[in-house]
Amino acid sequence: MSTQQTSSLQYLSGFGNEHATEAVAGALPQGRNSPQRAPFDLYPELISGSAFTAPRHENRRTWMYRRQPSVVAGRYHAYAHALWTTGGDRSAAIAPEPLRWNPIGFEPGVHQDFIDGMRTIAANGDAEAQAGMGSLMYLATESMGRRAFVNADGEMLIVPQQGRLRITSEMGVLEVKPGEIALLPRGVVFKVDLPDGPSRGYVCENYGAHFRLPELGPIGSNGLANARDFLAPVAAFDEPGTPHELIKKFGGRFWRAPTRSSPFNVVAWHGNLTPVKYDTVNFMVIGSISFDHPDPSIFTVLTSPSDTPGTANCDFVIFPPRWLVMEDTFRPPWYHRNLMSEFMGLVHGEYDAKPGGFKPGGASLHNCMVPHGPDEEAFTKASNAPLAPQKLDNTLAFMFESRYRFIPTAYAMQQAPLDQDYADCWAGLKDQFAKPAN
Structure with missing residues (x-):
């Protein structure tokens, strides 16, 4: 397994690869995914991004070994988000004309993080039917800090246009600059901080099948995007005593719950469901x-x-x-x-x-x-x-x-x-x- 050092962050190489990484030596169980007692008394937890019976080449899942399981959270309460909508409103009368938008500017005095600064521009399909997608833009002026987000409706393809994003996920940290993209799987908890201040960009919220590399056909074995150029994070975890607010998108609605400690407490993981980044x-x-x-x-x-x-x-x-x-x-x-x-x-x-x-x-x-x-x-x-x-x-x-x-x-x-x-x-x-x- 190859590694790469970038801006003091470590990454694993390969799109869809089976990765194994531990922040503490010996934290990954050997030979068993869920032993009676995991090393260092960590909790095994599986996240499945596909049905258990999906064909092997399409099956996406990751085993995480964490200080506390993700079930340890407070009760959820409704959270308002007026501009992030899900699916297309088929009652809307839209003329068959080309449309174009000028850049959306930052509003003076409006301070929003990556989640609150999200707004849907156009969408289609239905998240419940697992078909279609939303095209969104974000305008963020502040880091998420001790807020975290999880999207149960779809995976998120992020295309920064202004300012770097530091994306902390359960699997580790990705730093993504304009010209790069990040792909965050459905169901993985993450937060976004802003190393350069205000940031703007585009998002595809994909309700359908996982993004994958296209077949090359007559092009042959080389060309377009190479799997090895997609980088996944190595395991990293927060220290205890860092409560967060967890925001969840679920069925087109938003919910919030308190957590007594950080959701970024995964000490080791192995699998092929992981955030990745790619430099275009x-x-x-x-x-x-x-x-x-x-x-x-x-x-x-x-x-x-x-x-x-x-x-x-x-x-x-x-x-x-x-x-x-x-x-x-x-x-x-x-x-x-x-x-x-x-x-x-x-x-x-x-x-x-x-x-x-x-x-x-x-x-x-x-x-x-x-x-x-x-x-x-x-x-x-x-x-x-x-x-x-x-x-x-x-x-x-x-x-x-x-x-x-x-x-x-x-x-x-x-x-x-x-x-x-x-x-x-x-x-x-x-x-x-x-x-x-x-």
């Missing part, structure tokens, strides 16, 4: 070296499959720095309408299809069969540019793509900075058909 600079981009260019699915980092083969519950796709070398080819994305619905964000830099209007921290939504593509400026420039090798650099855009239609929330349509003039970016595209002379 390690993504091996595949593209054309002749003419035309492949579908954007070639940029898939992670996929959550549905019951229809090849049609994802959710794909996480990135558009990182890359070379464009195709001959006689319009190089930005072409104009298109898709069965799949696309929620898009920009971490930094400029997106080549919208060089002026799409800003870092903003978002766009192009639902099923809604036409979209390059704005007038991008089309004119790309149609007339010399076709020499070109490097797209200093850019990172991404997409949450889903088979289900996204339904924007009331917050997104009424309070968030919706760009009312978005459609104008295509208004100058004239009919330029050059009819041949008789």
